[in-house]
Amino acid sequence: MRVPFVDLKAQYHAIQPAIDAAIASVIKDTAFIKGKYVKAFEQAFAEAYGVAHCLGVGNGTDAIYIALKALGIGAGDEVITVANSWISTSETITQAGATPVFVDIDPDTYTIDAGQITAKISPRTKAVIPVHLYGQPAEIDQIAAICRAQGLHLIEDCAQAHFVTYGGRRVGTFGDIATFSFYPGKNLGAYGDAGAIITQNEELAARMRMFANHGALKKHQHQIEGINSRLDGLQAAILSAKLPHIHDWNRQRYEHARRYNQLLAGVEGVEIPVIRREHEHIFHLYVIRSGRREALRAFLAEQGIETAVHYPTALPLLPAYHYLGVSRDDIPVAAAYQDQILSLPMFPELSREQQDYVVEKIRSFMGAS
Ligand SMILES: Cc1ncc(COP(=O)(O)O)c(C=O)c1O
Known part of the structure; x- marks a missing residue:
């Protein structure tokens, strides 16, 4: 697939x-x-x-x-x-x-x-x-x-x-x-x-x-x-x-995200996104975190699953902003997360079969059954 x-x-x-x-x-x-x-x-x-x-x-x-x-x-x-x-x-x-x-x-x-x-x-x-x-x-x-x-x-x-x-x-x-x-x-x-x-x-x-x-x-x-x-x-x-169609599309994205969260909850080595009860989230991107991001990403690519990283370098750490002199210690969370975040397939028309396949491959990579 x-x-x-x-x-x-x-x-x-x-x-x-x-x-x-x-x-x-x-x-x-x-x-x-x-x-x-x-x-x-x-x-x-x-x-x-x-x-x-x-x-x-x-x-x-x-x-x-x-x-x-x-x-x-x-x-x-x-x-x-x-x-x-x-x-x-x-x-x-x-x-x-x-x-x-x-x-x-x-x-x-x-x-x-x-x-x-x-x-x-x-x-x-x-x-x-x-x-x-x-x-x-x-x-x-x-x-x-x-x-x-x-x-x-x-x-x-x-x-x-x-x-x-x-x-x-x-x-x-x-x-x-x-x-x-x-x-x-x-x-x-x-x-x-x-x-x-x-x-x-x-x-x-x-x-x-x-x-x-x-x-x-x-x-x-x-x-x-x-x-x-x-x-x-x-x-x-x-x-x-x-x-x-925007409200339907936003709702479909949200439903996919909820399902991803349910299916990935408890998988060791995967941090799922937080959905706050009091505020909406329309999941333009569904972003997990993993300490083995690069290996996971490569594995998913081999299985035919496209992923992306948003974003691989925190803005102040880009060469364009070196002149500002911002160090990783100044932005510890963004600096740590840039190496862990991984955006999974997410679009309104994502099918259950496609989603199941993504989850199955993540679980197998992480050694979860
Ligand atoms: C957070 C954010 N700001 C600004 C932009 C800029 O939008 P555009 O690509 O239409 O110039 C984008 C999208 O690319 C974005 O994701």
């Missing part, structure tokens, strides 16, 4: 008529840039999220950069973020001219350790960017309270967390701005690069729309210099066709 890490074809086949029709109508209307399909998706996403403004942009990385620029963050500023994430979260801080300040992860949720944020705040700190990693909300209540008390901006990186709730409230609605990626493998994925930004703040929304469109809200009226970061019509139409 072969078990892919994700199976985008299975999802396409399940909704093929709607996707094909969406693509055909954009082409028929030649509405490739801006236009009604982008507008319709922005409205639908804002409505589904229950927020006032949504802006479609080129990708989830641009979304963070645009948010930072709109908040006026730049040279001399510091922005606090998490040691384990995709590099977009921190490279955009540098692109804006500011310096990333990394905080270790919580050993249970693998998201930013909220209890360590305050100690990292300096007179130069302007914002905090937590990441709702793997589809698991960070302790966003506590983080929002710190930001309020200290007068810091809060940008939520929701690239892996579309529509997940924390204490019954959607992540992405706690901060000033939330950013999304619709990279194809995300819980809500486009058929190419795409991203979005949401906010309740009208002024920020206008500033971001302007910056993302060459500094102009009206053609040729450039108030500032900006960038070109647009959601294109084809991606918008595809996303609109997929949006009604």
Whole structure:
């Protein structure tokens, strides 16, 4: 048996008529840039999220950069973020001219350790960017309270967390701005690069729309210099066709994760992810830990099972950040986990047979019966 890490074809086949029709109508209307399909998706996403403004942009990385620029963050500023994430979260801080300040992860949720944020705040700190990693909300209540008390901006990186709730409230609605990626493998994925930004703040929304469109809200009226970061019509139409399915897909991922947890519970040498009772988890990724990660990964590959590592090097330990002088001792949890974490196949269409096969192979590798 072969078990892919994700199976985008299975999802396409399940909704093929709607996707094909969406693509055909954009082409028929030649509405490739801006236009009604982008507008319709922005409205639908804002409505589904229950927020006032949504802006479609080129990708989830641009979304963070645009948010930072709109908040006026730049040279001399510091922005606090998490040691384990995709590099977009921190490279955009540098692109804006500011310096990333990394905080270790919580050993249970693998998201930013909220209890360590305050100690990292300096007179130069302007914002905090937590990441709702793997589809698991960070302790966003506590983080929002710190930001309020200290007068810091809060940008939520929701690239892996579309529509997940924390204490019954959607992540992405706690901060000033939330950013999304619709990279194809995300819980809500486009058929190419795409991203979005949401906010309740009208002024920020206008500033971001302007910056993302060459500094102009009206053609040729450039108030500032900006960038070109647009959601294109084809991606918008595809996303609109997929949006009604997101809750089902999130639920299916959660059910798969619960089943993985049940089947892997008690297997010696495997740490399963924590599912908190009071908060949702939508399992963009299902991540276990093993002290024999590399050998396990190689064994699973031999058995036809694709896995991945998110991420093999904690951000501050990457060569790109050596200049910051962060050592493993400064981020002990992220440093230890980077050698243990392993993402197992996870996608809504994962079959019971595929899942049983993955579990059986892990159990046999670990010597469990
Ligand atoms: C946590 C996180 N932030 C930001 C991004 C950037 O998104 P994109 O790839 O759409 O630029 C991603 C996804 O790649 C991500 O996982």
